Amino acid sequence: MAIPIIEAHNLTVLYGRKPAIWNIDFKLPEGQVIGIMGPNGSGKSTLLKSIMGVVTPTTGYTKVYDQELNQVRHKVSYVPQRQEIDWDFPASVWDIVSMGRFHVRGLFKRLTSEDNDIIQESLEKVNMLGFAKRQISQLSGGQQQRVFLARAIAQQGELFLMDEPFAGVDIATEEMIVDLLKEMKGQGKTLVIVHHDLHTAQSYFDHLVLMNTRLVACGKTSDVFTDQILTDTYGGKLTTISKISQELENKEFPIRHQ
Amino acid sequence: MNDFYIILTACLVAINCAIMGSFLVMRKMVMIGDAISHAVLPGIFFAYIISGSTSSLPILIGAASSGILATIIIEWFTQKARLQSDASIGVSYTLLFAIGIILISKFGANADIDQQCVLYGELEYVSLWLEPIIGDFYLPRQTLILGVVCIIIVLAVTWGYKGLFITTFDPNFSISTGIAIGFWHYFLMSGVSLTTVVSFESVGAILVIAFLSGPPAIAYLLTGNFKKMLVLACAFGILCSIVGYYLAKLLDVSVAGAISAVIGAIFTIVFVITSSQKSKIDVISD
Ligand SMILES: Nc1ncnc2c1ncn2[C@@H]1O[C@H](COP(=O)(O)OP(=O)(O)OP(=O)(O)O)[C@@H](O)[C@H]1O
Ligand SMILES: [Mg+2]
Numbered sequence: 305m306a307i308p309i310i311e312a313h314n315l316t317v318l319y320g321r322k323p324a325i326w327n328i329d330f331k332l333p334e335g336q337v338i339g340i341m342g343p344n345g346s347g348k349s350t351l352l353k354s355i356m357g358v359v360t361p362t363t364g365y366t367k368v369y370d371q372e373l374n375q376v377r378h379k380v381s382y383v384p385q386r387q388e389i390d391w392d393f394p395a396s397v398w399d400i401v402s403m404g405r406f407h408v409r410g411l412f413k414r415l416t417s418e419d420n421d422i423i424q425e426s427l428e429k430v431n432m433l434g435f436a437k438r439q440i441s442q443l444s445g446g447q448q449q450r451v452f453l454a455r456a457i458a459q460q461g462e463l464f465l466m467d468e469p470f471a472g473v474d475i476a477t478e479e480m481i482v483d484l485l486k487e488m489k490g491q492g493k494t495l496v497i498v499h500h501d502l503h504t505a506q507s508y509f510d511h512l513v514l515m516n517t518r519l520v521a522c523g524k525t526s527d528v529f530t531d532q533i534l535t536d537t538y539g540g541k542l543t544t545i546s547k548i549s550q551e552l553e554n555k556e557f558p559i560r561h562q
Numbered sequence: 563m564n565d566f567y568i569i570l571t572a573c574l575v576a577i578n579c580a581i582m583g584s585f586l587v588m589r590k591m592v593m594i595g596d597a598i599s600h601a602v603l604p605g606i607f608f609a610y611i612i613s614g615s616t617s618s619l620p621i622l623i624g625a626a627s628s629g630i631l632a633t634i635i636i637e638w639f640t641q642k643a644r645l646q647s648d649a650s651i652g653v654s655y656t657l658l659f660a661i662g663i664i665l666i667s668k669f670g671a672n673a674d675i676d677q678q679c680v681l682y683g684e685l686e687y688v689s690l691w692l693e694p695i696i697g698d699f700y701l702p703r704q705t706l707i708l709g710v711v712c713i714i715i716v717l718a719v720t721w722g723y724k725g726l727f728i729t730t731f732d733p734n735f736s737i738s739t740g741i742a743i744g745f746w747h748y749f750l751m752s753g754v755s756l757t758t759v760v761s762f763e764s765v766g767a768i769l770v771i772a773f774l775s776g777p778p779a780i781a782y783l784l785t786g787n788f789k790k791m792l793v794l795a796c797a798f799g800i801l802c803s804i805v806g807y808y809l810a811k812l813l814d815v816s817v818a819g820a821i822s823a824v825i826g827a828i829f830t831i832v833f834v835i836t837s838s839q840k841s842k843i844d845v846i847s848d
Contacts, residue, residue, distance in 0.1 A: 384734050388734060
């Protein structure tokens with residue numbers, strides 16, 4: 305691997321005495337779509353938060369572009385899990401997306417017309433321009449998700465950390481987001497995505513991090529998306545896992561031969 | 563003239579509290595105003611001991627610093643002890659209030675601190691201390707202080723609007739873009755502390771809480787735009803002050819009590835009207 309875009313060393317985060325993530329080490333490659341998967345409460349959000357400096361690790365550290373996050377923050381966009389925000393906040397879609405430009409101009413300067421163009425383009429990309437003036441409490445779950453994506457796009461970063469961008473969106477929106485992500489990958493951006501759906505994991509991700517408080521596996525999807533590793537991650541015999549591994553054997557997914 | 567002084571004083575408190583309260587309501591920490599207004603007691607005591615006087619300025623500084631100390635302790639309990647924020651507020655201010663009570667009852671027998679006045683204020687007597695402004699124009703000292711604080715608050719919020727807005731709406735995203743949310747937290751808390759301290763002396767702790775939570779809550783029901791919410795909250799604060807004052811005169815009851823009651827009544831009316839509407843946007847359109 306060339307210089308890893310994100311690396312974690314001995315990363316442990318405790319909430320009180322309870323570990324949310326335990327002694328995690330990994331390196332992630334640049335320019336790929338990377339999935340982070342694991343059961344509920346397995347520390348996926350905490351992992352993203354500690355990379356972004358939102359939670360301070362109890363031990364260990366992470367680096368982004370081989371540097372301290374502070375040196376490269378302007379290149380990194382973070383999309384929090386949708387449920388973490390109060391969507392009844394009195395703000396419009398435009399207000400939220402414009403937050404993606406605040407740190408570029410600094411908090412004390414007005415946004416320029418260039419910023420407004422960028423905000424507009426970002427809304428267009430996620431098909432939400434028509435909703436710019438809409439109050440955020442009047443959006444559906446999928447629309448909220450797209451507003452969050454637009455805010456991240458408006459930051460014009462190189463690396464995107466997204467916490468469950470597909471949660472609660474319908475198939476049409478999911479396809480739209482997937483197309484958008486492909487386009488971004490085509491521009492050389494790196495996308496790190498927390499995801500739950502095992503069925504789509506293979507087609508969406510080049511690289512996978514599987515975790516359950518501890519790291520279970522990290523590697524190319526074709527190498528780590530196996531029956532054994534999935535069982536280790538999700539514990540026990542999930543019917544979904546056995547179904548998927550059967551499909552793996554029967555159908556021979558093309559991705560295995562890449 | 564006395565009517566004018568009382569109404570003006572109440573309106574200035576209303577404006578200060580409406581602006582600070584709008585941020586507190588959205589951060590779900592409005593009871594911090596209550597905490598500060600009680601936690602100031604030890605600060606007032608030490609200011610009195612050190613300066614040997616009960617004049618406004620040292621007392622004000624003592625009270626405000628003890629208010630900020632309270633917000634630091636609350637933040638510490640929430641962050642480090644991982645206590646829920648309402649629990650940290652409860653623990654911290656009762657502690658500081660108790661320390662204040664003990665200090666004053668033990669060593670401050672002749673300190674000019676009246677616990678009745680802490681809770682209910684003395685809005686009716688605001689014109690006892692008049693300061694000359696220009697020529698024959700006088701303003702009560704309390705009103706003057708509130709006016710200066712009002713200017714400070716308006717300027718500070720205008721200057722720091724974006725920072726306060728983004729850290730209130732989405733603190734985690736703010737951190738991810740490198741914004742120092744701690745700075746904005748204490749920036750807001752200093753404003754709340756200042757507002758609470760200068761307000762509760764004239765209107766009492768209970769009306770301060772009513773002003774901090776009521777008008778912002780009413781405004782929140784009526785608009786989906788935070789800037790409009792700030793303006794509407796100020797407008798409703800002023801309206802409640804004026805209506806409350808004349809109601810108190812009519813019924814010959816406490817002004818602070820009447821204003822609190824009017825705030826509650828207007829909130830209920832607005833709540834009933836808006837909950838029968840489809841959405842906020844129907845009520846106040848662009
Ligand atoms: N602020 C917090 N305080 C205390 N415990 C927390 C906090 N945030 C998360 N936890 C705990 O840490 C563990 C990991 O949480 P995290 O949110 O990272 O999981 P997740 O993998 O993102 O789960 P989900 O799939 O449900 O989003 C969980 O057991 C959770 O209860
Ligand atoms: Mg999560």
